[in-house]
Amino acid sequence: MEEITYDRLYREHTLIRVLGIAALAILILVDIACAAPFAYVTNLGDYNQRGYYYNTNYNGTVPTPSVAVIDTATNNVTARVPLGDGWPIGVAVDPAGTRVYVASATIDDACIVYVIDTATNTVNTKVNIRSSYPSGITFNPAGTRVYVTKQRDNTDISVINTATNTLMAPIIVGPSTYNVAFTPDGKKIYAANSHNNTIYVIDAATNKVTANVPVGDSPYEVVVTPDGKKVYVPNYNSSAVSVIDTATDNVTATVPVGDSPRRVTVTSDGNKVYVANNNTVSVIDTATDTVIATVPVGTSSREIVISPDGSKVYLGNFYNNSVTVINTKTNTVMATVPVGEWPMGIAVTPDGKKVYVANAESDNVSVIDTTTNTVTATVNAGIYPTGVVIVPFMDSNMTAQSTKAISNATEDTEVEETNFSSSEEQNAVELNKSKNNNSESDNGNSSGRNESSKNNSTPGFGLLGSLICLYGGWNLKNK
Numbered sequence: 063m064e065e066i067t068y069d070r071l072y073r074e075h076t077l078i079r080v081l082g083i084a085a086l087a088i089l090i091l092v093d094i095a096c097a098a099p100f101a102y103v104t105n106l107g108d109y110n111q112r113g114y115y116y117n118t119n120y121n122g123t124v125p126t127p128s129v130a131v132i133d134t135a136t137n138n139v140t141a142r143v144p145l146g147d148g149w150p151i152g153v154a155v156d157p158a159g160t161r162v163y164v165a166s167a168t169i170d171d172a173c174i175v176y177v178i179d180t181a182t183n184t185v186n187t188k189v190n191i192r193s194s195y196p197s198g199i200t201f202n203p204a205g206t207r208v209y210v211t212k213q214r215d216n217t218d219i220s221v222i223n224t225a226t227n228t229l230m231a232p233i234i235v236g237p238s239t240y241n242v243a244f245t246p247d248g249k250k251i252y253a254a255n256s257h258n259n260t261i262y263v264i265d266a267a268t269n270k271v272t273a274n275v276p277v278g279d280s281p282y283e284v285v286v287t288p289d290g291k292k293v294y295v296p297n298y299n300s301s302a303v304s305v306i307d308t309a310t311d312n313v314t315a316t317v318p319v320g321d322s323p324r325r326v327t328v329t330s331d332g333n334k335v336y337v338a339n340n341n342t343v344s345v346i347d348t349a350t351d352t353v354i355a356t357v358p359v360g361t362s363s364r365e366i367v368i369s370p371d372g373s374k375v376y377l378g379n380f381y382n383n384s385v386t387v388i389n390t391k392t393n394t395v396m397a398t399v400p401v402g403e404w405p406m407g408i409a410v411t412p413d414g415k416k417v418y419v420a421n422a423e424s425d426n427v428s429v430i431d432t433t434t435n436t437v438t439a440t441v442n443a444g445i446y447p448t449g450v451v452i453v454p455f456m457d458s459n460m461t462a463q464s465t466k467a468i469s470n471a472t473e474d475t476e477v478e479e480t481n482f483s484s485s486e487e488q489n490a491v492e493l494n495k496s497k498n499n500n501s502e503s504d505n506g507n508s509s510g511r512n513e514s515s516k517n518n519s520t521p522g523f524g525l526l527g528s529l530i531c532l533y534g535g536w537n538l539k540n541k
Contacts, residue, residue, distance in 0.1 A: 098135030104150035105444030152199035159454025296323035319344035355393035378405035397435035
């Protein structure tokens with residue numbers, strides 16, 4: 063009989079520990095990868111208060127704005143998070159996916175930012191901005207700060223410290239600053255001001271304006287390329303896009319585009335910029351800063367987004383009640399998908415398989431299957447849904463993170479957080495609802511913790527079983 067030595071016991075104990083930690087890391091990563099994300103949709107009120115806006119019978123209460131939480135695996139509403147009075151203008155999710163921030167304009171002309179815990183779907187903090195009518199809300203890349211821009215006569219950008227959810231010193235800018243964008247390293251902020259036709263360059267460390275860059279007439283949005291070298295600014299009343307060199311903060315090109323450009327997005331490789339005009343999309347080659355294609359679409363876009371793999375652009379056509387799908391390789395229209403009335407917010411799931419479209423006038427959300435480019439579900443999200451974000455964010459770094467976690471199995475296992483920020487600027491649309499819509503049934507209305515799909519346990523146990531079998535075979539071989 064073979065003598066059982068201390069060295070052998072130590073080796074077996076070490077292998078068991080390594081395999082155990084590796085199995086735990088794999089189980090955690092499989093759980094993260096398989097769990098279905100949730101769509102958070104801002105609404106002006108719940109369905110039981112719908113009649114308030116149609117001048118018909120209602121339950122006697124003033125509608126309460128809310129956020130509907132949709133399980134993307136089932137397309138059911140699993141929770142409704144009530145907010146205070148007023149109108150939810152912007153919604154953003156932190157890079158970790160643990161909190162959703164909603165900026166709301168209240169009836170008494172103030173602004174409240176509601177902080178929703180995504181584990182419990184409850185508001186755990188309210189931050190009073192104390193100024194009227196926000197225009198957008200954005201996280202910095204690290205997720206440590208939230209920036210709230212404002213319309214009308216407000217002359218500052220509010221800054222929230224996310225560790226304490228308290229206000230920091232505001233950034234002093236001009237009135238009607240609509241949107242901000244960050245360089246990928248988080249060191250610079252570019253803010254679009256439609257009143258002064260200026261882009262403010264802000265030092266993110268000090269929150270001080272370091273430069274004023276004159277651009278065209280009425281800039282509303284701004285986007286920074288992934289390499290951080292260029293900024294693209296659509297000028298609504300100039301029918302042109304200003305290009306800013308971030309090294310010098312000077313305009314290096316002015317690119318003519320279609321009428322009334324407002325929305326803009328950039329591909330993940332930084333090679334193309336897509337600009338949503340009134341009824342076309344201009345495609346700009348970032349190497350030459352020239353328009354290489356003009357794609358006909360519907361009228362008056364409210365949102366333009368790119369799929370995670372960069373292969374498709376999704377554009378909501380406000381007055382055509384449709385979403386245009388553009389192939390980024392050929393810059394041609396793949397499909398025009400009919401959705402509800404007045405599509406506004408658009409978000410794509412991390413796997414790129416579904417697109418969620420908030421239809422304001424229809425009081426619902428259309429779910430588009432990206433394989434067939436057809437609507438496969440219509441979700442009764444609430445009254446006048448306008449904004450949507452997906453929680454949590456995942457990206458292609460997941461594979462690298464998995465490898466790292468397993469290779470570090472003898473040390474502390476960790477999954478790195480991805481630095482993604484999400485922002486959404488809301489357009490002011492009049493609540494002039496003259497028609498009466500029939501009441502629609504809710505797709506599910508439960509409160510509390512998110513319940514992800516339960517079909518993700520088998521892969522984890524399969525991996526764990528494989529590791530156990532591997533150890534068993536090694537043990538028999540050495541007996």
